[in-house]
Amino acid sequence: MEEVEYGLLQKPDCKAYEIPPAVRSSGHLAEEWKNCIFQGKLRLVAKGKFCYIQLLARDNSLFLACQVNPKFIERTVERTKDSSRYFVLTVVTPNGSNVYIGMGFDERNDAFDFWAALLDFADRIKNEEQPVVEVAGPDLSHLQLRDGQTISLSGGNKPVVANPPATQPKLFKLRPPPK
Numbered sequence: 682m683e684e685v686e687y688g689l690l691q692k693p694d695c696k697a698y699e700i701p702p703a704v705r706s707s708g709h710l711a712e713e714w715k716n717c718i719f720q721g722k723l724r725l726v727a728k729g730k731f732c733y734i735q736l737l738a739r740d741n742s743l744f745l746a747c748q749v750n751p752k753f754i755e756r757t758v759e760r761t762k763d764s765s766r767y768f769v770l771t772v773v774t775p776n777g778s779n780v781y782i783g784m785g786f787d788e789r790n791d792a793f794d795f796w797a798a799l800l801d802f803a804d805r806i807k808n809e810e811q812p813v814v815e816v817a818g819p820d821l822s823h824l825q826l827r828d829g830q831t832i833s834l835s836g837g838n839k840p841v842v843a844n845p846p847a848t849q850p851k852l853f854k855l856r857p858p859p860k
Contacts, residue, residue: 684729690798692791695723697736697745698783700769708759711767714783719744723784725798732802734758734770736784745782747772751803758799766792 697719703709721744724735734747747770749757761767767785774780786792826832 686726686728688724688726689732689802690723690725690794692723692786692795694720694787694791695736696720696785696787698785700781700783702781708762709769709783711761711764711783711785714767714785718782723795725795725802727802730806732799734784745770745772747782749799751799751806754799754803758796760796765789768792768795 696717698714699716699718700709700714719736719738721739722737722741724737726733726735730751732749732751734745734749735743736745738744747757757771759769759771761769761783764785766787766789767783770782770784772780772782786795
């Protein structure tokens with residue numbers, strides 16, 4: 682049986698950049714990215730226990746696809762050190778080598794939505810993998826009614842009405858605030 686693919690996020694505007702190798706151990710800086718190699722749409726889709734970042738041209742042709750393991754998001758999607766709107770994607774080529782592509786959004790909200798969708802998917806997969814533990818409560822079988830046993834309730838002086846008539850709620854007036 683083939684697993685179903687479903688969408689996690691779509692953003693209409695996304696850019697991809699050719700990035701220089703990181704020369705510092707602290708990570709990549711988006712301000713160094715000068716060569717924009719793609720402008721188009723982003724789709725984040727899930728299939729099974731993985732999600733995929735797809736960069737699509739305006740005609741929906743695939744420019745790039747990047748598989749993300751939800752257990753190791755930071756190995757595939759790294760945030761830049763100087764901006765919350767840009768990320769470095771580690772794309773594995775068919776021959777097994779890694780290619781690093783810069784990806785960014787013009788709007789900070791779009792970047793936040795992208796990162797939040799990745800983390801939400803990772804949490805969902807983590808929760809699905811955890812075994813369901815049923816907690817046994819106290820034995821309440823002695824509180825059950827036995828066959829033929831009944832309970833009668835009295836409401837004191839007020840008669841008990843099974844189906845109260847529908848009435849309009851009573852409005853009340855609030856006192857003015859203290860001076």
